[in-house]
Amino acid sequence: MSAFTPDSFIVTDAVPSPNHDARKQGRAPDMILLHYTGMQSGDAALAWLTAADSKVSSHYVVFEDGRIVQCVPEELRAWHAGVSSWGGEADINSCSIGIEIVNPGHEFGYPAFPLRQIAAVISLCRSILTRRGPINANRILAHSDVAPGRKQDPGEKFPWELLSESGVGHWVRPAPLHLDGVSLKPGERGDQVKRLQRVLRGYGYGIEETGHYDEPMREVIAAFQRHFRQARVDGMADASTLLTLRALVETRPKPLA
Numbered sequence: 200m201s202a203f204t205p206d207s208f209i210v211t212d213a214v215p216s217p218n219h220d221a222r223k224q225g226r227a228p229d230m231i232l233l234h235y236t237g238m239q240s241g242d243a244a245l246a247w248l249t250a251a252d253s254k255v256s257s258h259y260v261v262f263e264d265g266r267i268v269q270c271v272p273e274e275l276r277a278w279h280a281g282v283s284s285w286g287g288e289a290d291i292n293s294c295s296i297g298i299e300i301v302n303p304g305h306e307f308g309y310p311a312f313p314l315r316q317i318a319a320v321i322s323l324c325r326s327i328l329t330r331r332g333p334i335n336a337n338r339i340l341a342h343s344d345v346a347p348g349r350k351q352d353p354g355e356k357f358p359w360e361l362l363s364e365s366g367v368g369h370w371v372r373p374a375p376l377h378l379d380g381v382s383l384k385p386g387e388r389g390d391q392v393k394r395l396q397r398v399l400r401g402y403g404y405g406i407e408e409t410g411h412y413d414e415p416m417r418e419v420i421a422a423f424q425r426h427f428r429q430a431r432v433d434g435m436a437d438a439s440t441l442l443t444l445r446a447l448v449e450t451r452p453k454p455l456a
């Protein structure tokens with residue numbers, strides 16, 4: 200792919216990736232999907248995302264120092280989500296803009312995200328929202344939200360609260376960890392489990408209403424915790440997790456017309 204003009208003035212460099220195609224049915228993006236690179240260096244990640252044989256890419260890569268590189272124009276379909284689903288939709292690459300945030304990830308010690316880098320991510324998201332028209336706050340998501348069984352990124356150290364304070368994403372203050380009240384555990388079956396699956400599915404998670412707290416459900420609860428109740432990520436639907444989910448659902452932004 201030849202050079203292109205970046206979509207935003209805050210982009211430092213354009214490094215084209217050949218790994219893209221057209222958005223299916225001309226789908227306009229209405230989701231922002233955040234990732235970490237999960238490789239030992241940002242340069243290695245950028246090389247991988249722009250190598251023809253990797254078959255992966257993202258629209259943007261945000262380095263630790265805040266530098267933003269664009270690899271695929273927003274109007275095209277980058278290949279970052281893999282097998283995923285949200286709100287009943289499976290072709291997440293067609294409906295989303297992908298941002299890779301340089302961080303070596305859980306496999307390599309998972310350091311905190313520098314504030315300079317987070318500020319750049321916020322600016323980039325705000326630029327997308329301003330230029331492309333409104334994107335519903337509850338469609339600014341983690342890779343782990345749309346692929347809970349396969350992915351953990353950007354993980355439980357990602358500061359969603361800071362993004363939300365800047366008007367990026369839907370977030371509520373999590374309920375404290377140690378609370379009395381209803382909790383559900385892996386292996387349980389019944390109507391309470393089914394109701395919880397329905398609530399998670401209603402928010403967007405790809406989960407079936409089986410009434411069985413099986414491994415896929417444990418993975419969805421862990422994904423929810425990684426994003427919304429980061430103090431403990433264990434896949435257990437404890438009282439704090441359930442209260443946080445309820446507060447999230449009650450404050451869910453209305454769908455955009």
Ligand SMILES: [Zn+2]
Pocket residue numbers: 233234235279342350352
């Ligand atoms: Zn990812």
